[in-house]
Amino acid sequence: MSQYQHIKQKAYEANMQLPKLGLVLFTFGNVSAADHDLGVFAIKPSGVPYEELSPEKMVIVDFDGNTVEGSHRPSSDTKTHAVLYKNWPKIGGIVHTHSTYATAWAQSQRCIPIFGTTHADHLTADIPCAPPMSDEMIQGDYEYQTGFQIIDHFTELGLSYEEVEMVLVGNHAPFTWGKTADKAVYNSAVLESVAQMALLTEQINANAPRLKDALIKKHFERKHGPDSYYGQ
Amino acid sequence: MSQYQHIKQKAYEANMQLPKLGLVLFTFGNVSAADHDLGVFAIKPSGVPYEELSPEKMVIVDFDGNTVEGSHRPSSDTKTHAVLYKNWPKIGGIVHTHSTYATAWAQSQRCIPIFGTTHADHLTADIPCAPPMSDEMIQGDYEYQTGFQIIDHFTELGLSYEEVEMVLVGNHAPFTWGKTADKAVYNSAVLESVAQMALLTEQINANAPRLKDALIKKHFERKHGPDSYYGQ
Amino acid sequence: MSQYQHIKQKAYEANMQLPKLGLVLFTFGNVSAADHDLGVFAIKPSGVPYEELSPEKMVIVDFDGNTVEGSHRPSSDTKTHAVLYKNWPKIGGIVHTHSTYATAWAQSQRCIPIFGTTHADHLTADIPCAPPMSDEMIQGDYEYQTGFQIIDHFTELGLSYEEVEMVLVGNHAPFTWGKTADKAVYNSAVLESVAQMALLTEQINANAPRLKDALIKKHFERKHGPDSYYGQ
């Protein structure tokens, strides 16, 4: 049995949650699960329908994007995953989808304002939208550069990838991550819900104010602080 | 067997309706069922997925928010439930969700105008939106204060909690209640539907008028008055 | 066996389609099926959940609204059905729902413009919206007057109930009808779809033109004329 069976299994199970959560049409999404000690991750093979996936079909790739094990080609977004794992060592899973509302925000090239506690329960910043890449980056190694575009945007905004586990890539679509692949999938579903609510909020009240600072702070502490007690 | 088995069972069954009605993502909601004679209520445990719930996992809490029985932590919104039960003695069940449209109205900090008979069949006032709490209340015992924020807003508007069984908490999300936990869940579903229709109504006609007074009165009497005869 | 068994069965089956088609929440809808020779119709009992319905529970009512057979109270909208059957002799079935998009148009008090062939395949006029009733009508026999409000509006606009099998009642919700109860249910689903598309059309292009006259005429003839050949 493969020494990577544990992450193949995790990646498989996490990928299978995407269609159940309504986050993907056909194969428009992928999840990976990493083992930082082994320096590799398991990722969905390219173009294989969800109903034909199995743990064995997951592809093992190292953090430079080289395939280590597997008979299928890895997802075309593999290099973006590799860059994020290499630079952000505490990430155990990454998800990319083209979910409807999050992708619409990415296409509109706006960050998602923090309008309420649903958002604040998960992150206390606006959900960032990295600008589209420069022509040079696009013409180069595109998926590789997508990873750096995300990391550079976090650096520019002074955001921690451990606190803000999601990003919109302008003109493209969302990426989410987390300590595990399951958490990354959870974050994708939360992002989609928050993205829908934020659009509706602006439609109901074009001048809806951002969440007040005291509430942002309270919700952050309720979930993340030393005295955290959150759970519904 | 627990002397609270009857409310554990009711709370369990009512909680299980939330995902079926499409009102919750993951664990973003909770239902409680009270016994005013015993001075306690049964509420969903914190962070337990719906598919793992059972009547036995419900937590018994008194009206001051103290856990009386149960091996799990109660929902983080427990104190809000406790305050409402203590102050509004005819409530037998309470529901909190982050359902999409109702939450968007709460985030937009607008009450929901009464536009039609779907709304009027259930309540004949606009659905109130309590303003976000003051910084002092937020920094204090937040969930406890959420209960008072709701009660104070009803007092200010002169609303009866027996006639208006739902509220939006600004920046946050809805709470609904009723004589039973089942009725409170029913009210959550009605609120979500009315919230969606109200947004669509304004999108179709930005100057849509509120329901005329004669219709408000008629629908109120049709359902609630001494000669009530309503039922579809 | 009841001499009305045939219409009880039809009304039962047609009612059961409403939740399957996503047109009702809880019991917010009702279907009836008439036998004009016998001068009666079978209608859903009041307040009974769909999962507890059976043909035997349907209530038989005459065209003046009097219950002829049945142990349950008929739907609270029964008198509206009775008035329509009495005045429009070629109707065999009537449906009332609070379906989301059609109800939003009714609340906005606008008729639905004919924007495309989906609409024109079914009717070649805008979908009419009867204005809210006068205070006098509301204070009188409300459900009875709702029937006349619909008929009067058709008379005023010069519409034929055989060509236009649906109406919005301002501030309230839609009614549809047809030669059979099944056709009336079909029309309710078509109305909901057309109502959603019309709102989206205006959102995409605030100046979207109504369907051109030549297309209205063509689609009318394609489906209804002597040389009709329509079917997808």
Add this chain to the structure above:
Amino acid sequence: MSQYQHIKQKAYEANMQLPKLGLVLFTFGNVSAADHDLGVFAIKPSGVPYEELSPEKMVIVDFDGNTVEGSHRPSSDTKTHAVLYKNWPKIGGIVHTHSTYATAWAQSQRCIPIFGTTHADHLTADIPCAPPMSDEMIQGDYEYQTGFQIIDHFTELGLSYEEVEMVLVGNHAPFTWGKTADKAVYNSAVLESVAQMALLTEQINANAPRLKDALIKKHFERKHGPDSYYGQ
């Protein structure tokens, strides 16, 4: 066994995907599958509900629209399919639906701007919207002329039907095609998703820019070029 069994089977299976993908209400859609060597295509019979379809009920029609085999009438849109097969020899399947968002764009008579990579992964032009036909064309052989309206619009815009496998017909609804019937169905689902995202994008940011040229080029090459490697 019919010499056309292979395309009957393909057309049947592709038709059955439409309700599963949420692209049709009742019978508002049809799929055909062609065999260019035999000069015929199999198409859904007219007015038959999806649950009653079978491969045997598919109708075989030649590229002039004449029925060759089958006991049912072919779909009323058959001549549109025939014209496209006759003029565009590399098409193996065609789909027509009235899916909600694509139809709303068709009704609004706007082409769908290319806002993001979800769109660019499939085609690198705006999704064209053919204008409504002239009165003369409508009064003539309407479904036949619909085919020419589509072809003429592609010629006018200089579009290749092999690169752009979808079109909106103004005032009407979408048509999609592909090398196979399955691919044509896939394109219908992609179109519906892209159409929804484009509306949402404009609602979030009324000034959302079209996808930048370098990204259009990159995504085109990633999927279609000699060095293509795409797949999620």
